[in-house]
Amino acid sequence: MAKEQTAEKGITSRAEDFAAWYNDVVLKAELADYSPVRGCMVIRPRGYRIWELMQRALDDLFKETGHENAYFPLFIPQSFLAREAEHVEGFSPQLAVVTHGGGKELEEPLVVRPTSETIIYAMLSKWIQSYRDLPVLLNQWANVVRWEMRTRLFLRTTEFLWQEGHTAHATAEEAEAEARTILGVYRRFMEEWMAMPVLTGQKTDAEKFAGAVRTYSCEALMQDNRALQAGTSHFLGQNFARAFGVQFQTAQGDMDYVWSTSWGVSTRLIGGLVMTHGDDVGLVCPPRLAPLQVVVVPIWKSDTDSGSVLEAARRVEDALRAGGIRVNVDDRESMTPGAKYYYWELRGVPVRLEVGPRDVAQGQVVLARRTGGKVPVPVASVLESVKAALEEIQAELLRAARERREANSLRHVNRDQLTEYMEAGGGFAYGGFCGSPECEVEIKERTKATIRVLPDPEFRSDPPPASCAWCGKKAVTEAVWARAY
RNA sequence: CGGGGCGUGGCGCAGGCCGGUAGCGCGCCUGGUUUGGGACCAGGAGGUCGCCGGUUCAAAUCCGGCCGCCCCGACCA
Known part of the structure; x- marks a missing residue:
């Protein structure tokens, strides 16, 4: 607690x-x-x-x-x-x-x-x-x-x-x-x-x-x-x-x-x-499944600003929504812009658009990605900019996840490596499997890892493992072990 | 079911040993000033201290019992 x-x-x-x-x-x-x-x-x-x-x-x-x-x-x-x-x-x-x-x-x-x-x-x-x-x-x-x-x-x-x-x-x-x-x-x-x-x-x-x-x-x-x-x-x-x-x-x-x-x-x-x-800030939602893909945060310094800023934010919202984007303006007056950034980052919104007096004057908005990075983009082409950013974030998340998975995969493991790998925190361990239920059970008892799959051809190792990672007998197939949820 | 942790305003916690009728931060409400990375001031609302019983003049606090929740393990999408 x-x-x-x-x-x-x-x-x-x-x-x-x-x-x-x-x-x-x-x-x-x-x-x-x-x-x-x-x-x-x-x-x-x-x-x-x-x-x-x-x-x-x-x-x-x-x-x-x-x-x-x-x-x-x-x-x-x-x-x-x-x-x-x-x-x-x-x-x-x-x-x-x-x-x-x-x-x-x-x-x-x-x-x-x-x-x-x-x-x-x-x-x-x-x-x-x-x-x-x-x-x-x-x-x-x-x-x-x-x-x-x-x-x-x-x-x-x-x-x-x-x-x-x-x-x-x-x-x-x-x-x-x-x-x-x-x-x-x-x-x-x-x-x-x-x-x-x-x-x-x-x-x-x-x-x-x-x-x-x-x-x-x-x-x-x-x-x-x-x-x-x-x-x-x-x-x-x-x-x-x-x-x-x-x-x-x-x-x-x-x-x-x-x-x-x-x-x-x-x-x-x-x-x-x-x-x-997800990261230490909170949820990171892939754009295609994000309840809210874009949040627009208006920023103003005085009452005279607020009207024009809010108006500009609304126009951006309308343009994006017309373009099929799930978007909302966060117009809450009781919260400062910074607080809103944290609020929406925790909730995983992929793109944030900041609109302040300076931006309105220059016909731009600031586009901030949940995955990092802020750039000003012209209001005139905001829909294109947002669409491109969402697609890039979507692709970047997949690529990053794939890299992480590969960095946490070990091929051709033997008995000691499998044991050590799982004790060290694990990941996917690929190795030969003799097919015997005895080996499977023993590995589970010793390493807490189970065979997740006998991988489809495109995931298999080249060359294929020749012997069982556990007993050393002839491998009949390749297996992928991991500790699982 | 075994091991560990925890139950006190909405959330996070202090108080508990040494009993004396509940406090802090955040949040919330009202008014005002604010707003480019978690604003500030003033005022205010909100609690059967998990439940039952015992001890005591008096229990959040001591004693006994029970219940619930979270985490780790055995089961599984």
Whole structure:
């Protein structure tokens, strides 16, 4: 509680205590707050706006790839979960169960969805008869509940918001392709909108989704060198189809079970955004997801100035807004310009425009970037200047994050290096893996690092590692280890 | 569940050992002067000291019990 603060009005520095820094940023930038219910959070307007912008971008990408939104119920009959053996085993400890309704005990308890595979496949079994009904490409935006032991704002809360895609296909190849397509969509969103670079690859059996044949993942590296699983896409094979009897008649007239996928990203991404770009001043929001992209701060020395300055600020605001920029004039009179700078920097606004009497006289405004640097720009071309600055900031954030990740990656690790690297604070450690669960478990116990992914080809090392980083036997694949959130 | 920390105006904290009826900074409200990197002056509002019980003439303070929150670990998007 009594955490040393960098300044009276400031936040804990990252170097001093990263977890405290994260909480400070989330709370003080007003993204979220703790709720009266343990483990649950309130997403405040500033945080929810980021989520809305994420939703819009992702939803467009899903639609472009042929998906449709639908909505399935929050409550799922308890027996549904039990139908898929691994699935029930994986989720049972995390379920919230409703036993009473309308003042009476229910005949069958209802679980609050931890994910919706079961109820969706129960419905698909009704809707799908023929190969002509396939593929089914669904997505839903929803809340889910998982009773976590330990929670953290955005990163892990009892209830969270996400999207879950569920698709059914006639062939394994098509379902596999779907799972990979979505992984690419996620990666594109994370890099192009969030400016958060990710490694993609496959999860080991120990790390995969309960009920999946294969799980693919996007993994990002946070500033404290811990990995964040940012999005997952699962090839479910026929596991759920068999459990729920989702059969279709093929063109040849045979009966077969559908091949399916599921995939999701959640409000956890907001936590990833904070921990990828934030600094000791506060939030740094990538322009494409910034609730407010530009704040205009008027500066005046006398009443005679204030009229013309405010008028100039309004004209700039109008011009930018007409150009599609999310902008506001901070015309509060009770706060000095300097105080407003700190206020908006904490909240992550990428660009600030300062407008004072001198600027008005010279037909200019001062453009200050959240990432550093101030330059005067002509009012006449302010929209172009702002657009260019926002694009540059967006690109710069991605580049900086990618550089940081590479600077905190180590290739071709052996046993000692892996151990030392994780003890020294870690990052992504690439090395050979023999594929044995024994090595995987032992590494986790000794180093607290888990295999984040078996990386996709473009992330693999050249030359490929020949032997297992741990046991030294022949490597069957390359793996990337990290301590994770 | 184990380990650590903490509950006192909205926020951050002091007071607690040595019981005597609550204070500081920030914020907030009113008025005025201000405004190119966290303004200043004056006045003002705001607290069942986490909860329950005990000791005492008297409890924020001492004793017992309980509750909650945060951080670290076991579980996980």
